[in-house]
Amino acid sequence: MTPKDNIRFGVIGAGRIGKLHAQNLTTRISGVEVATIADVDLKAAQTLAENLHVPLAVEDYHTILLDPGIDAVAICSSTDTHAKIICEAAQARKHIFCEKPIALDLGHIDSALQAVQNAGVKLQIGFNRRFDPNFRKVHSLVEEGKIGTPHILRITSRDPAPPPISYIKVSGGMFLDMTIHDFDMARYLIGSEVEEVCTAAGVMVDPAIGEAYDVDTAVITLRFTNGAIGTIDNSRKAVYGYDQRIEVFGSNGMIQANNNTPDQDIYFNAEGVHSAKPLYFFLERYLEAYIAEMAEFVQSIHEDTDPPVIGLDGRMAVVIGMAAKKSYLEHRPIRLSEITTPIFQPESYTE
Numbered sequence: 001m002t003p004k005d006n007i008r009f010g011v012i013g014a015g016r017i018g019k020l021h022a023q024n025l026t027t028r029i030s031g032v033e034v035a036t037i038a039d040v041d042l043k044a045a046q047t048l049a050e051n052l053h054v055p056l057a058v059e060d061y062h063t064i065l066l067d068p069g070i071d072a073v074a075i076c077s078s079t080d081t082h083a084k085i086i087c088e089a090a091q092a093r094k095h096i097f098c099e100k101p102i103a104l105d106l107g108h109i110d111s112a113l114q115a116v117q118n119a120g121v122k123l124q125i126g127f128n129r130r131f132d133p134n135f136r137k138v139h140s141l142v143e144e145g146k147i148g149t150p151h152i153l154r155i156t157s158r159d160p161a162p163p164p165i166s167y168i169k170v171s172g173g174m175f176l177d178m179t180i181h182d183f184d185m186a187r188y189l190i191g192s193e194v195e196e197v198c199t200a201a202g203v204m205v206d207p208a209i210g211e212a213y214d215v216d217t218a219v220i221t222l223r224f225t226n227g228a229i230g231t232i233d234n235s236r237k238a239v240y241g242y243d244q245r246i247e248v249f250g251s252n253g254m255i256q257a258n259n260n261t262p263d264q265d266i267y268f269n270a271e272g273v274h275s276a277k278p279l280y281f282f283l284e285r286y287l288e289a290y291i292a293e294m295a296e297f298v299q300s301i302h303e304d305t306d307p308p309v310i311g312l313d314g315r316m317a318v319v320i321g322m323a324a325k326k327s328y329l330e331h332r333p334i335r336l337s338e339i340t341t342p343i344f345q346p347e348s349y350t351e
């Protein structure tokens with residue numbers, strides 16, 4: 001492959017996020033083409049392929065892995081398939097973009113990361129929020145020392161509506177499916193690892209979520225190795241829409257990123273002062289971020305550089321999620337050292 005060749009993708013999974021990535025790859029990102037879409041629901045793959053003028057739709061993703069003309073895969077299938085497909089794709093020498101989480105247990109995550117390291121292919125994990133322009137600016141200002149030493153991080157992350165119970169049952173639960181994005185943002189914004197987690201959580205939105213052994217509301221405190229402390233508050237249902245706010249407070253100031261709204265107008269009348277609600281959900285709110293994350297993955301292949309979010313970032317967010325869940329279940333703060341099993345040595349992964 002020469003740098004000016006298009007990178008040829010196979011997209012695996014044609015559900016909510018697969019549709020979005022396939023659309024971005026075919027219509028919004030240059031230097032790339034989608035050759036094949038695979039889904040166990042063949043009709044879903046065919047419909048998406050037809051809509052996007054992708055030449056081939058298949059039921060079995062191995063067709064993609066066996067195609068020597070395909071350079072990279074976007075793994076957008078359900079969470080329980082990710083680690084196995086990462087291992088197989090690495091063995092087939094495909095570069096890999098994989099949606100979060102890598103897997104729900106460290107054994108499978110470590111096997112996947114080992115396979116990627118052995119094959120020398122690129123792996124990027126779908127932590128799209130790092131690519132949001134507002135959050136990127138917060139990150140840059142913190143990194144440049146504009147607020148001095150960071151002391152407190154506050155992340156508010158509330159969904160407008162819970163996913164179906166069938167999704168909750170296979171997703172890994174709120175901490176590993178939803179809060180995982182916030183754990184990644186916490187590491188990204190503070191630039192330090194989390195060392196201790198303490199969780200208070202409950203079922204306040206829908207008793208069916210509790211019956212599926214999950215929670216829908218949580219406040220999580222984080223302690224970082226650099227001394228900073230943080231809170232994340234989550235709800236599966238904010239009646240006013242997708243609530244995504246961030247604040248970093250430090251010795252020399254504070255940075256806030258507030259919700260994005262469809263317009264900036266504020267209407268005043270006798271009843272009150274009115275402005276638009278936040279953009280409804282992740283597909284609208286993070287549209288730009290999803291394009292940027294995939295564009296940077298493609299760029300990392302073209303330029304043969306490290307992807308901006310690597311496998312170890314995916315692993316760390318899962319470890320923090322496991323600690324958050326353990327803290328909730330055991331009613332005590334959990335140090336990350338209680339969770340991490342060093343099957344896979346991080347140092348050996350860094351190129």
Ligand SMILES: NC(=O)c1ccc[n+]([C@@H]2O[C@H](COP(=O)([O-])OP(=O)(O)OC[C@H]3O[C@@H](n4cnc5c(N)ncnc54)[C@H](O)[C@@H]3O)[C@@H](O)[C@H]2O)c1
Pocket residue numbers: 012013014015016017018038039040041044059061076077078079081099100101126127128177282
């Ligand atoms: N980064 C984000 O913002 C974000 C948002 C939503 C979902 N996700 C992640 O993306 C993944 C998919 O979520 P979704 O909401 O699109 O789910 P979904 O249920 O809408 O779609 C999943 C698709 O994968 C297909 N599938 C399952 N097993 C397969 C296999 N072995 N081979 C091929 N296709 C298979 C299903 O038939 C389905 O069409 C999950 O891991 C989720 O955590 C990430």
